[in-house]
Amino acid sequence: MPTPAPQGPPLQRRLGLHSAITIGLASMLGAGVFAVWAPAAEAAGSAPGLLAALAIAGLIAYCNARSTARLAALHPQAGGAYIYGTIRLNPAAGFTAGWAFLVGKTASAAAMALTLGAYLLPDHPRALAAATVVAFCAINLLGVKRTALASAVFAAITLAVLAAVIIAGAAGPVAAQPLDGTRPWGVLTAAGFLFFAFAGYARIATLGEEVTNPERTIPRAVPIALGITFTVYLLVALTALSVLGTGTLAASTAPLADLAGASAPALKPVVAIGAGVAVAGVLLSLLAGIGRTALAMARDRRLPGALAAVSERFGVPWAAELAASGLVLILVSTLDLSGAIGFSSFCVLVYYGVANASAVTLDRRAPLPWLGLAGCMLVAASLPLSAVLGGLAVFAVGAGWFALTERRTRTP
Template sequence: MPTAPRARPPLRRRLGLPSAIAIGLASMLGAGVFVVWGPAARAAGSGPGLLAALAIAAFLAYCNARSSARLAALYPQAGGAYVYGTRLLHPAAGFAAGWAFTVGKTASGAAMALTLGAYLLPSHPKALAAAAVVAFCAVNLLGVKRTAVASAVFAALTLLVLGAVVTAGLTGPVAAQPLGHTHPWGTLTAAGFIFFAFAGYARIATLGEEVARPAWTVPRAIAIALGATVAVYALVAVTALSVLGAGTLAESTAPLADLAGASAPALLPLVSIGAGVAVAGVLLTLLAGIGRTVLAMARDGRLPRPLAAVSGRFGVPWAAEVAASALVLLLVSAFDLTGAIGFSSFCVLVYYAVANASAVTLDRRAPLPWIGLGGCLLVAASLPPASVLGGLAVLAAGGAWFAFTERRGRPAAG
């Protein structure tokens, strides 16, 4: 006679509103604000095009956030859109969301680790990147409250650095260089790049199983974190355009460093440290988010079941956390930052497309989920061809794995 499956240990609800906001801010106010403006300006073709792209990315993020908040309140479980798609659409849709999130964010995690190394230890960037992944994995294994506290520190330091750079830019000399004309399709491509900098608010929904009073906390935390981030990004973009112009911005690989160099060279070391701190905040919460999605998929047998192990002492999915961190470490050894933003954005836009499609089933007359769904697909298609083809290849590989697990037959989740 088969033995009854052991009950799954639940995650612990330890996050209140301030902690959830801190995680959301640290997830968004990270590496994106330090790197996206160059490729976005090149794609947009002009200052107005860049600002239009920022508006499109922000509105798309708002639509996604509304859908994510509503779904997270109804299904306060680890896994985010993987859970929503599986429950409300089809297991294949949920798997596509979870697969896209896991692969895209794992690659993004490797890119963030390498960026951290490049800013803080340019002579040995991969060594620092690997050490950072190990250290942040250890922090996450100590419990989600440690993650929230560290996120609050990272977000506060990032805001201080951005405030100093913006203040210097607004009070310094102006040497703006124009760039061409706005291209409508290029504006959508730029929106896709900028969306990379916003794609962090879902971390709050992904951690929904660890949020106290999720129906009340999650929507408020997402709205506050996203609103604050939009305001900061708009201020940074306007300042960079007024000081550097779209022409100089388009050629920049370190836009905020160039902004500081043009207005207050003494701030350059602060910008490097600030960028490193910001990337650290993203990497910390990114590893936590990947771990929760892997946990949810392993619980359902979509990934190996041992990955669903949860620590009885700290209440965290330790096996999924360690596996995600190990994969990021492997990618660090061979990953190149070039194209990472586009690839990650494509995968994350697929993830949010599933979230919006799930939200549509709750109220087919509500316009925002439809706008979010169409916007995600349109912006994803507008990304560079290499990013689109790479993302489609990843989805095809995931589809093959899904078909394999379906044919093999999954035991009942337990």
């Protein structure tokens, strides 16, 4: 099924393979690796359980990545699963994916901004968070090449910090404190928390309208970025479990800082700075992704048409970028971080569920899209009840908005 031509000015294709990979890495190697280990360890209950959860999250992410890459190569248009669901399934499925992305990722962006503030300016975290959102909105408005360059810098710094933590941990003392044992259902819950740390590779597909030679670039960039990220996460998990154990890990508010403190105390401030830089990299590309999805939905009259405006000079959806950043600023001022990771993971798993269902239409005999779809739904259901109920309430609101826009789009 052909991709319809986007309404309004097209975005400019400026991202090559290297830029796409670095945006994917910066999107994944961020807040998650510094924050998810504590709730995941508590849910899993043991070191084998945590490693099993990491494997499950990685497998689901791989299935999602394959589905997303195939779809993005066929439909290289801004919007990601919103476009795929609309074209290959139906408008309701596409809207569900777009709504899930906008809601889940906007909440995630606010949480990441607050995390950055907590690491780098703990006395005034909201002030730094708000200033960061404004600064990154300005960077994104200058064009996607600036976004790719900044993402490359953030990804390189994050990898260097994580490498230092892993090396120090491997050479440090072992004082592991275990928990009471593996909890089978808790392993799935832990996989949901850990999935939050992977949910960034689709940023490459979301920016598909700005990727050069997308039919070749996207299917290569997504698995490369995901493979590098999984390897780094596995090394971090093995190091943290050997030094701290699941008991200490589950009780930690800053797991990697505690890991550095147990192995090489001089690294603790470096880890704090590294965490801030990593979160900054994710937040930068995340704001860009939210803006592109809002652009695609505005083009289809699922959001106000004014959000479809694209800058002729810089080739970016400036109205959608400003609206997304403004909403994140509101949430930064009001958001309670409790349960933010679970809520965001629930919405993003629904998003990828639509992507996998869309990929099924390419080849119904292919196992990976079916496995990805089943995994997304199962892990989403295993998340804490507050996250599940909150997510369902948000989707109920979205269903009402879709019904309203559906009547509007059918009106001449």
